[in-house]
Amino acid sequence: MGFFSSLFGGKTRCPLCGTEFARTESSRIRCATPGCANYDSKVVEKFYGAPAVEIKDPVEIHYVNFEGAKKRFLANRASLHIKGVHLSAEVAPTGKRIALKLNNIANQAALLDIINQQSGGGDEPPLLQR
Numbered sequence: 001m002g003f004f005s006s007l008f009g010g011k012t013r014c015p016l017c018g019t020e021f022a023r024t025e026s027s028r029i030r031c032a033t034p035g036c037a038n039y040d041s042k043v044v045e046k047f048y049g050a051p052a053v054e055i056k057d058p059v060e061i062h063y064v065n066f067e068g069a070k071k072r073f074l075a076n077r078a079s080l081h082i083k084g085v086h087l088s089a090e091v092a093p094t095g096k097r098i099a100l101k102l103n104n105i106a107n108q109a110a111l112l113d114i115i116n117q118q119s120g121g122g123d124e125p126p127l128l129q130r
Contacts, residue, residue, distance in 0.1 A: 014038055021047045034074055034092040044093040053095035059114060061089065062106035070106075073098070080115050087111060 014022035014031040021032035023043055030040035032047050034055065041052035059080070061073040075089035079097070082088070086099040087108075102108055 032093055041093070048094045050094045050096075052093045055090075055092045055095070058092070059111070060107070061087070061091075061100065061111065063100050064104050064106060066104075073100075077114060078118070080111060080118070082112075082115060 011020070012022050012024045012029065013020050014029055014033065014036060016029075016038055017031060017033045017036040019031060019033045019036070021043070022038065023030050023046065029038045030043045031038035032043045032052075033039060034052070044050070044052035055074055055076050057077040058074045059077045061075050063071045063073060065071055073089070074092040076091075076095070079090035080087065082102070083099070085102050087102055087105060088097055088099045090097050105111065
């Protein structure tokens, strides 16, 4: 980190959760990831341009992106939805809906169970919509 960044605050990686959406302000790290001990909702507005939303009844999604990097998303359980080969969910910190390729989700079975429970389904796989 440069001299001016240390004085005026600069973008950095959170040492606790590893997200790149963190800021250092007067020797304190402020993170945009809910659940992180360094979390600060004001940082969410700086990075995303939208206020932070509270995710009620959260569920974690463990995802491996196309580069092989492991990502973790905190999603609203009630928002989980399958469309084609993707899982769609509203995620923290902004509440915006994202789509993730099902084959790249490490905890896919657990999430499919949640979707089945919400839809009242039994052992049948969730309906794939197109």
